[in-house]
Amino acid sequence: MKKKNEENRHAESLEESLKALFGEEGDLTDAELDEELDACGIDAVELQANVHKQLFDYSNHHYRTLDRDVPANLEKTLRALRPPSASEKAKAIVRTAENLVGSFLDTAKTKSSELLSTTLPIQTRQPQFAFRNKKELSAADKDLLQSEQEDVDSPDES
Amino acid sequence: MNEGEYRRLLKILTVRACRVLRVATSKGDDWVLGESGKSPDDFAAETLIRWGTNQLQFSGQPEALPGFLMTVLTNAIISTLRKKAVKTARSGKTTLADELTEDPSPQSKPESLFDLRSLLRDGAFREALDQCTADDETLKEYVVAIEAFEDTIPAARDIAELLGVPVTDIYNRRKKLARRLGKHGFTESRRRSQV
Numbered sequence: 001m002k003k004k005n006e007e008n009r010h011a012e013s014l015e016e017s018l019k020a021l022f023g024e025e026g027d028l029t030d031a032e033l034d035e036e037l038d039a040c041g042i043d044a045v046e047l048q049a050n051v052h053k054q055l056f057d058y059s060n061h062h063y064r065t066l067d068r069d070v071p072a073n074l075e076k077t078l079r080a081l082r083p084p085s086a087s088e089k090a091k092a093i094v095r096t097a098e099n100l101v102g103s104f105l106d107t108a109k110t111k112s113s114e115l116l117s118t119t120l121p122i123q124t125r126q127p128q129f130a131f132r133n134k135k136e137l138s139a140a141d142k143d144l145l146q147s148e149q150e151d152v153d154s155p156d157e158s
Numbered sequence: 159m160n161e162g163e164y165r166r167l168l169k170i171l172t173v174r175a176c177r178v179l180r181v182a183t184s185k186g187d188d189w190v191l192g193e194s195g196k197s198p199d200d201f202a203a204e205t206l207i208r209w210g211t212n213q214l215q216f217s218g219q220p221e222a223l224p225g226f227l228m229t230v231l232t233n234a235i236i237s238t239l240r241k242k243a244v245k246t247a248r249s250g251k252t253t254l255a256d257e258l259t260e261d262p263s264p265q266s267k268p269e270s271l272f273d274l275r276s277l278l279r280d281g282a283f284r285e286a287l288d289q290c291t292a293d294d295e296t297l298k299e300y301v302v303a304i305e306a307f308e309d310t311i312p313a314a315r316d317i318a319e320l321l322g323v324p325v326t327d328i329y330n331r332r333k334k335l336a337r338r339l340g341k342h343g344f345t346e347s348r349r350r351s352q353v
Contacts, residue, residue: 008229008233010236010272011229011232011233011236012229013272013273014178014181014232014236014272015228015229015232016274016311017181017272017273017274017277017311018174018177018178018181019311020274020304020311020312021274021304021332021335021336022177022332022333022335022336022339023314023329023332023333023336025170025173025174025177025224025228026170026224026225027329028170028173028333030166030169032333033166033169033170033173034169035337036173036176036333036336036337036340037169037172037173037176039336039337039338039340039341040176040180040198040340040341041341042172042176042198042199044169047168047169047172047199047202048165048168050199050203051168051199051202051203051206054199054200054203054207055203055206055207055210058207062211071210071211071212073209073210073211073212074207074210074211075210076159076164076210077164077206077210079161080159080160080161080162080163080164080165081164081165081168
């Protein structure tokens with residue numbers, strides 16, 4: 001008991017020192033946790049797979065092969081750390097591709113509306129803006145209109 | 159806890175193991191736990207197994223579980239630090255982690271690891287800290303500020319007040335220092351293991 005108390009005291013003291021130097025692990029975001037693991041040469045995906053394997057081997061050795069029930073907490077942990085199956089990986093790839101295409105289209109839309117808003121005069125941004133709204137017709141326009149009008153006015157040849 | 163929380167718990171435990179091992183391996187001339195054959199993920203897995211198989215008595219709120227398990231893991235590393243074979247392995251002998259036994263002799267107790275003041279005064283640890291902060295004045299300033307508190311372990315807001323910076327700035331310096339020391343410690347550890 002004395003030894004346990006001493007160990008706990010030491011652990012507390014070390015925890016305080018670590019907290020003062022580096023802060024609390026629980027305050028880190030998932031991305032920050034990944035970043036720190038990466039700095040220590042640990043890939044988060046590999047870590048999960050390694051630990052899952054250790055837990056899986058343990059549960060097989062101590063429970064399943066002896067036909068005993070795996071304790072609930074161990075079972076839950078195993079389920080949570082289970083590496084994704086091939087179909088789940090494929091689904092994740094499709095999801096990522098869809099997100100990429102979606103984000104590409106969004107960016108294209110945003111960029112094109114930015115370009116339209118900065119380069120074209122205001123009235124041309126209206127979709128209904130058309131030939132009929134022109135205030136002053138050029139000579140070519142007038143000639144075209146004239147010829148169209150003549151076609152309409154001419155008697156039917158048939 | 160949902161599955162995402164379990165995965166986060168694993169990361170938190172492994173980061174804690176890395177931090178404790180990094181402090182331990184920066185201290186003194188030898189990589190104390192390198193020879194025990196246990197990596198940070200081994201310690202994290204062991205802790206999860208002990209909890210998963212009801213070997214640990216936890217009756218607190220679910221949000222307190224990570225803190226509880228981190229203390230268990232820190233204790234496990236401290237226990238390994240006390241193993242006799244960890245010391246004998248330093249002289250070149252190889253001992254499997256499962257065969258490690260407790261060393262009751264007082265000189266094997268790594269008490270100096272636990273206290274922040276003596277940790278900061280330790281030559282090897284200080285050298286590692288200096289190398290990690292060499293090109294960053296804000297990190298150097300942060301370490302000096304911690305040392306300025308002679309009798310207490312300062313909270314982030316105490317250090318922020320002393321340096322006249324926002325407390326979030328201190329949080330960011332801590333994270334940066336942790337990442338740098340992690341990189342330094344484990345790079346050094348690998349270099350040594352290859353020699």
